[in-house]
Amino acid sequence: MxxxxxxxxxxxxxxxxxxxxxxxxxxxxxxxxxxxxxxxxxxxxxxxxxxxxxxxxxxxxxxxxxxxxxxxxxxxxxxxxxxxxxxxxxxxxxxxxxxxxxxxxxxxxxxxxxxxxxxxxxxxxxxxxxxxxxxxxxxxxxxxxxxxxxxxxxxxxxxxxxxxxxxxxxxxxxxxxxxxxxxxxxxxxxxxxxxxxxxxxxxxxxxxxxxxxxxxxxxxxxxxxxxxxxxxxxxxxxxxxxxxxxxxxxxxxxxxxDTVMTDLREIGPTYFFAPPAIFERLLTNVMIRIEDAARLKQKLFHYFMGVAKRVGTRILDGEQTSFTDRLLYRLGDLCVYGPLKNTLGLSRVRLAYTAGEAIGPEIFDFYRSLGINVKQLLGQTEASVFITIQRDGEVRSDTVGPPAPGVEVRIEDSGEVMYRSPGVFREYYKNPQATAETKTPDGWVHTGDAGFFDDEGHLRVIDRAKDVGKLTSGAMFSPKYIENKLKFFPHIKEAVAFGNDRDHTTVFINIDLEAVGNWAERHGIPYGSYQELAAHPEVYKMVHDSIEQVNRDLAADSHLASSQIKRFLILHKQLEADDGELTRTLKVRRRIIADRYRMLIDALYSDQERCHVDTEVTFEDGRKGKISADLQIRDTQTFQPTAAAN
Amino acid sequence: MAERNFGEVVLKVDNVSLSFGGVTALENVSFDTREHEIRAIIGPNGAGKSSMLNVINGFYHPQDGTITFKGQARKQMRTHDAAAQGIARTFQNIALFKGMTTLDNIMTGRNLKMRRNFLWQALYWGPAQREEMEHREFVEHIIDFLEIQAIRKTPVGRLPYGLQKRVELGRALAAEPDLLLLDEPMAGMNTEEKEDMSRFIIDVNDDFGTTIVLIEHDMSVVMDLSDRVAVLDYGKLLADGTPDEVRGNKAVIDAYLGAVHD
The missing domain is CATH 3.40.50.980 (Rossmann fold)
Known part of the structure; x- marks a missing residue:
């Protein structure tokens, strides 16, 4: 043969x-x-x-x-x-x-x-x-x-x-x-x-x-x-x-x-991949529908989700749990988890991956507590995907696991993650210069990600290496870390943090039209467009509260206490791949945004309370238009560091 | 794009007049439509456009004049006969069954093609079942064509306006019409929805060879879409010709394009 x-x-x-x-x-x-x-x-x-x-x-x-x-x-x-x-x-x-x-x-x-x-x-x-x-x-x-x-x-x-x-x-x-x-x-x-x-x-x-x-x-x-x-x-x-x-x-x-969710349910995959955004959207849909459900159903749901939260992930990881907990979990599976997984199309999933962006711990634990084996991995096109994969039973929400089979991983002095594997790409097509910059002669590849191995030998990625910067005080500034913390709130879809070479952190916020729209509907707040909803005082207040919550969390982190957010604004339009603001895989293009909205950033670092902005937008068919808005800028409270800085 | 080829005249309207009491809706209107053509009727509000469509599909009976469809001249006709002869239409104000799903609404468009009576259908057995499956397959092709798979099982009342319009077009197509009458297919739509709808109209015309007569207010759409345009004003035919001819017509500019009528 x-x-x-x-x-x-x-x-x-x-x-x-x-x-x-x-x-x-x-x-x-x-x-x-x-x-x-x-x-x-x-x-x-x-x-x-x-x-x-x-x-x-x-x-x-x-x-x-x-x-x-x-x-x-x-x-x-x-x-x-x-x-x-x-x-x-x-x-x-x-x-x-x-x-x-x-x-x-x-x-x-x-x-x-x-x-x-x-x-x-x-x-x-x-x-x-x-x-x-x-x-x-x-x-x-x-x-x-x-x-x-x-x-x-x-x-x-x-x-x-x-x-x-x-x-x-x-x-x-x-x-x-x-x-x-x-x-x-x-x-x-x-x-x-x-x-x-x-x-x-x-x-x-x-x-x-x-x-x-x-x-x-x-x-x-x-x-x-x-x-x-x-x-x-x-x-x-x-x-x-x-x-x-x-x-x-x-x-x-x-x-x-448009039919992916229905088709998912009909196929009932056993092996499933979704980026965090999709897991997030599924969860948001579930929560919205639960809020519209009858009282008894809501009670059942919340009670059994409490049980799942307490013991679900431990049962999935094969840890010891008490007999009553196992019995309750079984009952919950019958009444809530089973039907829920069926609705989501995930009842038969044996293995699910998520990667590409950090996933919110609550979201990650939600799926795992239902008994769905979601795991994280670090992947890159240049590696034929796999760099690290979490092992069954050793799954954490804040790491991406140990090196995948056949892959060697090391951390440079600069903090950058490097790897070598049989999956390493041959070259960048017609671009020897970029190939030489990324791949060393002995086959190691620069990921461009900064990270470290924790005590269990699992890799933790904090940010893109080139994005990690410093505040003027010299403290570390990791925009993605802050943005991810913000994005874990269901009403915040996208955030862009600034702070490199500045004396404090500020952010742009994009609200989640679906989640906030639903909230507005339930609170009888009328709105005609994304722009109108984003400028609503109640929405500003909601975002304000979330940011202060993040500040409180940051204050407890020894490395990042000085990255607390001092000022923010909510953008008048959604960041779009068509406008070049996001990549086609929906990652923020920091530099382009910083360039396009320079005026807004300057305003964030002044004491202005409002800022006028004109933005060119591209419609789906490629034609261009203009939208303008008068944006409010808000100050937020920061907190005393609660952990000793080292 | 290839040259457009048209067949024989399939619909001919001769000296049609229609009035309601003392109000004249149409006065001596004549025009024709060739097979495979996209024909537009334009005119200010109240010019008699919808009345014209209603006359063509037999809902209104003109006091004067004749309508010739596929070589058969007639003065009076019932809507049912019009449908049986291969005329289907959509309405200015959507006329769907709001509580029924997209699929069921489009299935109603197959009603005239069903051979078994309601008793057979209620039993849903043997030939009735086979027949329904054939019709369902046809309807699924329309759903695929109009790209509305995702709303197949959604009650149409819950759909946004633009999609309801698309479902209505689907129902009209389900009757496999030779002549399709569209009453303001793009009213109330945003630019993107209009582009989608234009694309569907062109594709229907192209792929099924359906002759189309449409009423539309959006001038740029009309001029892009249609092969010939008839202009009505106060129930009279003001001009008739290709979009370019009509655009250059002095009377039209005065009566419609230049003047504000709303």
């Missing part, structure tokens, strides 16, 4: 070994359609041969643009089987962002999900000289287009079948040419600064990483997952593609981005 060192080789093997097991599912026309591994292999074979017939050569790039669709995943395997490199791009990127990737990667072929994406590609096609063919999945609305450089997925497969009729072994011959050291994928990182960088991962990187992580977690071929995170994101590529091909489990695609 040849070694299974590439994904196409794995696919051929899975099609034999798991011929009748389901590999993919997609809800269409209200019904779950499914494909077995054998069917997937046949689909991939026909599409790959179609590409071959259209002149796809080894080393060619196939850009993939769209939501999670089986056909788009198949096109990943198809390109790989021809020795090509798939380049998934963020589907909600505007045309210019897309152009950068298409041009930089030198893409010749594009597969786009639908008319919306085809339009975007056509808009920038003239500026991408290498681009030749655009293939689309959904035919709707595309009938009237000029088809010189357009073809549908189905017609490409037809051409593939014609080719196969003449050369039945064409696909297998191409696959046999591939090796593990070939480039497997290029993933463009959204990047909190500057232009995106194309991370090149080889087949070997991902196969070894998948094998290690599957063994570590005991994942099996009967896992169920739902692929709903962007395909351009490394997590989705590893969880929904690499691991699925290695372990042979089934990946389902939601009907549309």
């Amino acid at each position: 040849t070694e299974l060192d590439t994904f196409p080789k794995l696919l051929v093997d899975r099609a034999k070994r798991y011929a009748d097991r389901q590999a993919n599912r997609e809800k269409e026309f209200g019904i779950w359609q499914s494909w077995t591994w054998a069917q997937v292999a046949a689909e991939v074979e026909q599409f790959a041969c179609g590409l071959l017939a259209m002149g796809f050569e080894r080393g060619d790039k196939l850009a993939i643009i769209g939501d999670n669709r089986p056909r788009l995943y198949w096109s990943v395997a198809a390109a790989q089987s021809l020795g090509g490199v798939p380049v998934p791009t963020y589907q909600d990127a505007v045309a210019e962002e897309m152009q950068y990737v298409l041009e930089h990667a030198g893409v010749r072929f594009v597969i786009a999900e639908n008319q919306e994406q085809v339009d975007k590609v056509l808009e920038v096609a003239d500026r991408c000289p290498l681009l030749e063919q655009i293939i689309y999945d959904d035919t709707r609305g595309l009938r009237g287009y000029d088809h010189q450089r357009l073809s549908s997925f189905v017609t490409v497969q037809e051409r593939g079948r014609e080719l196969l009729a003449k050369k039945p072994q064409a696909w297998h011959e191409e696959i046999a040419k591939g090796k593990g050291s070939d480039d497997g994928i290029i993933l463009y990182t959204s990047g909190t600064t500057g232009k995106p960088k194309g991370v090149v991962l080889t087949h070997e990187n991902m196969v070894v990483t998948a094998v290690n992580s599957i063994e570590f977690e005991g994942l099996r071929e009967d896992e169920e997952t739902l692929a709903y995170m962007p395909m351009a994101w490394v997590g989705d590529h590893i969880f929904s593609y690499a691991q699925a091909y290695v372990a042979g489990f089934c990946v389902s695609c939601p009907e549309s981005t």
Whole structure:
């Protein structure tokens, strides 16, 4: 038997070994359609041969643009089987962002999900000289287009079948040419600064990483997952593609981005990933609905959630608990936790991950106390995801666990976390300078995160290394630490803290429209827009109280007592990825915000009580508009440090 | 975009006059619509636009003039016959069953296509069950087409206005019409919703080949969307032609585009 060192080789093997097991599912026309591994292999074979017939050569790039669709995943395997490199791009990127990737990667072929994406590609096609063919999945609305450089997925497969009729072994011959050291994928990182960088991962990187992580977690071929995170994101590529091909489990695609929650419930995944924001939103929804529930239900809920809070996580971690507690927990499972998990679609979850941002301890403990095994990990595109993973039974809300299997981690003198592993990327595509800056000659990679190992050997990450600064007093200033503390309040969606080289800390706040809107509805506060709600005195008061609460917590921290927040304002608009203020993975772009709202920051560090601001905004279709507002600035109380500074 | 090809004249309105008591709603109006065309009727408030649609689908009976649809001339027709002949419409003020789900509302659009009587359907057995499954499949295609999967099971009363309009379009499409009448499909929508709706109208026209007659106030939408525009003012046909012709027409500018009528 040849070694299974590439994904196409794995696919051929899975099609034999798991011929009748389901590999993919997609809800269409209200019904779950499914494909077995054998069917997937046949689909991939026909599409790959179609590409071959259209002149796809080894080393060619196939850009993939769209939501999670089986056909788009198949096109990943198809390109790989021809020795090509798939380049998934963020589907909600505007045309210019897309152009950068298409041009930089030198893409010749594009597969786009639908008319919306085809339009975007056509808009920038003239500026991408290498681009030749655009293939689309959904035919709707595309009938009237000029088809010189357009073809549908189905017609490409037809051409593939014609080719196969003449050369039945064409696909297998191409696959046999591939090796593990070939480039497997290029993933463009959204990047909190500057232009995106194309991370090149080889087949070997991902196969070894998948094998290690599957063994570590005991994942099996009967896992169920739902692929709903962007395909351009490394997590989705590893969880929904690499691991699925290695372990042979089934990946389902939601009907549309709006139906994810319903689809989640119908699929009942056993293996699930969600960034903290999604866990947070689910919890907010639960709390909102509980507040609208009948009195008796509320009482039951709160009583049993109390029980879960006391013993739930300990039971999950396999610790000793009293007989009555176990009995009560069992009863609670029957009345509350079970139905609740079912509503959330998480009843069957054996393993759930969260990563990317810090998760609030209350949120994390809420899910764990229900008996859902949520764990944190530290991951990066450059590492094929895994750097550290928490072990079962050793899960904490403020650490990311010990190094993942096969990964070495060390802390630089500067406090920066570095790692080396079989998953380490080959290079940044066409960017040797950045590659040299990030990866040392002996294979260690700079994470850019500052952190330390605690007494149990678990890594604790505090902030981006470059963001950790100092106040003028010389005390450490970690913006993300403060922002995360603020974001744990349900009514605060986003916070941006300033303080580096200043004598105190100030913050911008974005309120959570859903949570605050619901609160306003219940308190009979009318509002017409985000801007109006954000400026409401009662909302200001609520945020004010939360900030003082954070200050009280900070006062108790020996390192961060001087980072207490002195002044704040609530922004008149939500920070948006379309405006460049957040990355596509919704992380704050500090520098851009500092630049854009310089006037507001100056006002925060003056004694002004109001500040006028004009802001340019970008609508979803790329057009621009302007909004202006008169923002209030408030002072907050700070507290005496309660811990001795050291 | 490829050149647009139109078929034969499928709807012809000849010298139609309609009055309610002493009030004249339409006076000697004539125009035609070719197969596969998107045809707009514009005009200030009270110009007789909605009355025109009501005449076409047989809700109002004109005192004078004839309507020819698919070669069949008629003076009087009941709405039921209009629907059976392949005319479907949406309304200016949404007319959905608010307590029913999106799916059920669109299923009502299949009513005329159902062969089994209500007793069979109540039993939901054998042929009735098979029939319902076929219709459900058709409706699911519409739900997919209009991208409303997420609200399939939501009572329409709970939906925002823009989505209700989309459901109403879905119900009209469920009847597989040859001619689709849209009464202000974009009224009360924001820019983004309008763009979505325009896209759906173009796609319906493109993918199903449906002929469309629509009334709309938003000029930029009308000029972008339609192949030909008929302008009504005080019940009279003021102009008729391509968007460019109409835009340059002096009478139109005076009566409508230039003057404030609201």
